[in-house]
Amino acid sequence: MERNSNGREWEKMKKELNELMTEGRDYAHQLKSQLGSTSSQESREHLAKKILESYHKSLTIMNYSGELDQVSPHSHGTGAPRAMILIIKNHISSKGISICISKKSMPRWTRKVRIAPGVVIDRALDDGFSWRKYGQKDILGAKFPRGYHRCTYRKAQGCEATKQVQRSNEDPMLFEIIYRGIHSCSQASNVGSIIPVQVLEPNQTQEQENLEIVKASLDTGHHNYNHQAHLHQTLNYPLPSTLNLESNNVMLQEKDHNIGFLGSTSYSDANYNFLASHDAGSASHSTSNSPSTVGLESPFENFGPSHPFGGFGGFYS
DNA sequence: AAAATTTGACCCCT
DNA sequence: AGGGGTCAAATTTT
Numbered sequence: 001m002e003r004n005s006n007g008r009e010w011e012k013m014k015k016e017l018n019e020l021m022t023e024g025r026d027y028a029h030q031l032k033s034q035l036g037s038t039s040s041q042e043s044r045e046h047l048a049k050k051i052l053e054s055y056h057k058s059l060t061i062m063n064y065s066g067e068l069d070q071v072s073p074h075s076h077g078t079g080a081p082r083a084m085i086l087i088i089k090n091h092i093s094s095k096g097i098s099i100c101i102s103k104k105s106m107p108r109w110t111r112k113v114r115i116a117p118g119v120v121i122d123r124a125l126d127d128g129f130s131w132r133k134y135g136q137k138d139i140l141g142a143k144f145p146r147g148y149h150r151c152t153y154r155k156a157q158g159c160e161a162t163k164q165v166q167r168s169n170e171d172p173m174l175f176e177i178i179y180r181g182i183h184s185c186s187q188a189s190n191v192g193s194i195i196p197v198q199v200l201e202p203n204q205t206q207e208q209e210n211l212e213i214v215k216a217s218l219d220t221g222h223h224n225y226n227h228q229a230h231l232h233q234t235l236n237y238p239l240p241s242t243l244n245l246e247s248n249n250v251m252l253q254e255k256d257h258n259i260g261f262l263g264s265t266s267y268s269d270a271n272y273n274f275l276a277s278h279d280a281g282s283a284s285h286s287t288s289n290s291p292s293t294v295g296l297e298s299p300f301e302n303f304g305p306s307h308p309f310g311g312f313g314g315f316y317s
Numbered sequence: 318a319a320a321a322t323t324t325g326a327c328c329c330c331t
Numbered sequence: 332a333g334g335g336g337t338c339a340a341a342t343t344t345t
Contacts, residue, residue, distance in 0.1 A: 146335085150337095
């Protein structure tokens with residue numbers, strides 16, 4: 001039994017490592033192919049960064065694997081618990097800074113969608129992200145099964161975002177969707193601008209991409225497109241508890257305290273401070289503009305101006 | 318052929 | 332023990 005469990009974990013580790021290294025290799029290839037070309041400095045830097053990231057993550061896993069036994073003192077008799085992998089993954093999730101995030105500490109929030117008669121359910125439930133269903137389960141006391149979905153790009157990009165969809169007992173037209181984790185995939189930066197009315201995520205973890213954009217635009221002096229305002233809006237206009245969208249109602253219900261995940265890099269901290277302190281002033285800007293762009297699900301609105309990172313439960317070192 | 322879904326087995330927690 | 336979440340093989344869809 002012990003052997004089994006350990007074996008399994010080991011297999012997962014190997015798999016994880018394999019993915020990381022493969023990813024790194026792919027980035028290296030890309031970089032190589034760009035060397036001769038006129039590609040931007042930025043894009044090359046980005047690739048280099050990705051490569052280093054892969055190395056770092058891999059090394060961290062390998063280093064950890066040697067001490068699994070000590071690391072999990074209360075593993076239940078058997079080898080490293082499955083959560084270990086998660087912890088490790090999260091631990092290394094931002095280069096340089098150690099952050100351990102357990103599954104539980106991932107941001108989590110709920111959205112309710114009421115389907116109007118005649119509306120195609122799939123369409124109504126679409127939030128702009130692409131999801132892959134990985135399970136369905138009958139839940140005690142629920143008439144309808146619960147669907148489990150994860151981000152389509154989990155494998156390709158390691159995006160950990162997840163959602164559960166539960167059709168309501170009493171009101172079969174109502175769906176409760178629980179989101180967990182923030183999209184770190186490439187979708188994260190696109191969804192929202194492409195999809196008019198839907199979910200915008202002020203991801204903290206989508207970090208790299210967004211921050212890079214912001215940073216880049218600041219560096220260049222081109223304040224072309226105001227990502228910050230965008231984020232602000234999302235942060236500061238939490239949401240009406242009920243929103244009327246064309247034919248269906250979407251309401252965001254509750255965001256949990258679990259705002260654990262912050263892929264905090266050195267400059268992301270600065271950035272969020274900036275965001276947090278800046279908001280007071282710009283908050284009132286054109287609410288009137290496109291009603292079509294509404295920050296919907298933001299687990300983050302509750303980091304008040306005072307303590308952007310106040311109650312994070314997810315930080316360890 | 319590849320991507321997505323279905324579904325029973327399996328794992329972890331209470 | 333049993334409930335909820337996830338895995339992964341089989342199956343379906345694209």
